Amino acid sequence: MEGRIQRILLIVIGAVLAAPVYAAQPEDLELEPLVVREPERREVDVDAIDSEDWEIGVFGGLMNVEDFGTNSVVGVRLAYHVTEDLFVEGMYGRTTLGETSFERLSGGAQILTDDERDMSYYNVSVGWNLFPGESFLGRRWAYKGGLYLVAGAGSTEFGGDDRFTINAGVGYRLIATDWLAFHVDVRDHVFKSDLLGTSETRHNIEFSGGLTLFF
């Protein structure tokens, strides 16, 4: 049964793919009357040239939240390249908090409800392309890319509260094609939290990889 359906599907797909080929058969085309065309003069409008200064993408990785363990994080990023050296980047990420050692040892005591363990953050940062250049993979491939430093501010939400958050980090952008890039990032998200009694500065390290598209 399944095999037959697959076969039918393949035939349909094949027919669809083949259609343009039939259409392009020379005998189907009518001969156009011969017209002498003046060479077309196109005004050069520099502003109309397609500019690809925006970069959008997704990332995923691991995020360590102080006291709450390490969990997976996923997110989206949007960057605008102002110059070849500087870019502005906005990020939004989500992770889930694990249990604190206190919760595990006390057996049963819960500091946060399940909903409050969903953590999300956003930030806007300025990035500096530090070492742009080519990287080589074996003898055959050369990729454009480079290290970048980022630093910025934003907000982190968990446990029912928003916290002002500073982030800083370093990343590597590997530009596979003109429009596709791969990223590896390490970032520290720093905020103050009084969730466990006293208000303390907490460092939360995130390690992620992702891909972005230029448009």
Next chain:
Amino acid sequence: MTQPKRTNGATARPASMDLWLRAGICALLLLASLPAAAWFEDHQPSVVVADPFIEMHTGPGRGYPIYYVAGEGDEVVVLKRRTNWFKIRGPRDKEGWVHIDQLRRTLDLAGEPIDFGAVGLEQFRGRRWEMGMTGGDFDGARTLSAYVGFALTPNISLQVEGTQILGDFSDGLMATGNIIMYPFPSWRVSPFFTIGTGVIKTEPQTTVVQAEDRQDEIVHAGAGANLYLSDRFILRVEYKRHTVLTSRDDNQEVDQWKAGFSVFF
């Protein structure tokens, strides 16, 4: 068949995660189709090299090696742009990235010079859209704001701004619409005055016991200055005096200071 299997797989994951993934994939697909759609309408002018030569880099940056050179009189096609770098197709279909400074002396096919103007003070003065991000102080609490502005004339612009207020005892969100007046729009350091109105929503931190959520209207007046840095960057400093129209007997006066940067288009 395969249909039920897939449904099972999706429900096994947490619902929020699934939604998130799906939204991400949809956004990516949508964006992947954008370059393809733009492909057909691209303006890809041909220009003629007037300098003795122009250097073609492998990527849009000075760190990428020069791998080909187009000489005087060569016709090249400008394909696209990233910041101040242009991707061109030169002789023998070689493609590479050229800095704007090297294209400045190119000619169009009729032999006329082309204006490859870099972004400068003139573009800053004539900017239409700008968006920016500021951080600051709101009565002792920290704030993060993002805004989008549109210039009606060089002197007047409209702005929509969202602010997140992060205090030790309460959080808040503020949304405002502002009118900005620039008395001297041609100055590099351009002062401005602003008035506006909006709403502010305050919610106490969960570790604070009393107090409930509030939503109030807010009006403000303020002043500040834009400093044009370079390229598309503007530095922005602003002071606002807010009047919170509370439901209590007294209105509340709040000072806000903020500084940040914006980019214009």
